[in-house]
Amino acid sequence: MLIAKSLFCSLLITPLLMLSAVAGAEQHCVVLQYHHVNGETPGITSVTPGQFQQHLDYLHKNSFHVLPLSEVVDKLQGKRELPDKCVALSIDDAFESAYSEAWPRARKYGYPLTVFVSTESVDQGVGGYMSWEQMREMAKDGVEFQNHSRSHDHLVRLHGGESMEDWEQRVASEILVVQNRIQAELGSTPTLFAYPYGEYNVSLQRLIQSMGLVGFGQQSGPAWSDGNFGALPRFPMNTVYASMRTFPTKVSTLPLPIVAAEPQEPLVEDDVWQPTLTLKFAPGVENSKRLTCYVNGSPDVEYRWSEDGMVVEVTPKGVLQVGRNRYNCTLPGPEGRYHWYSHNWLRRNADGSWYREAIAVGH
Helix, strand or coil: CECCHHHHHHHHHCCCEECCCCCCHHHEEEEEEECEECCCCCHHHEECHHHHHHHHHHHHHCCCEECCHHHHHHHHHCCCCCCCCEEEEEEEECECHHHHHHHHHHHHCCCCCEEEECHHHHHCCCCCECCHHHHHHHHHCCCEEEECCCCCCCCCCCCCCCCHHHHHHHHHHHHHHHHHHHHHHHCCCCCEEECHHHCCCHHHHHHHHHCCCEEECCCCCCEECCCCCCCECCEECCCCCCCCCCHHHHHCCEECCEEEEECCCCECCCCCCCCCEEEEECCCCCCHHHCEEEECCECCEEEEECCCCCEEEEEECCCCCCEEEEEEEEEECHHHCEEEEEEEEEECCCCCCCCCCCCCCCC
């Protein structure tokens, strides 16, 4: 089934997420996202210390360039050169294992770390989290500390009876508290923000960027110079999706050669069970129809291509689950590497409520 001519034309004139036609090796970097580095915490948010060590060993033995995340972002925004095989290491939440397990291992190789801090748990001395004193010790060694919201709430969700204006003030306050606490305790001002649970929508992206911050999600794929700096991707690492069977592929990925993706809004209407992702490929891509997409890990999707093979609509044959969902699309690239693009979706119950527990989706 071919895409209608009117749809194809609309892709050319609708303001979409614009990406560069072809990204060279110097224009992208893979960002890895960790939470716990602990063999006794839930596997959905953990890697074992042994797995983390395997990752570092692989990066070292295969001559990857591990850079500070803030440096990567600066170079991507300025379209300045990055090395091929570029990787940045990030850790969310400021769990104690970042201090006791991740940092000692990374510093042996001289690898920089970036920790996204939710300050409420740290300030309250919640068990399992780092202290400010531990973070000061790490900061003296060059570890970066960035913003992950005060409470680690689901920021895209309105509280009962809350207006959009109230929501914006509440979320802005969440972010400003962290900016001030990190400045007061560590003497640095965050420039990066990681969305709790990887949940964001267009309104939240705009708010983050209006505050001078670059946003990071939990969708897979490499960050690159013409990507969306309101929601740059990171590869989530946990016990299931951090095995050495897939790790080499992930850290070697390239951006998918597309110039547009729609919709930009991840939050779908309550009655939308099978949202369509539309991708427009860059000129000169000859193998576009080798694209393979997965919906929450399932390959059961429908592809509808334009006659020239440059635009594709990807629609699941099944339905989205309530909560977080993800489409992952890959295309074979040079030297056995893969081009990778990931798109998040957020779906509510018909009554507007959400499942609050974490939902595992394919990475």
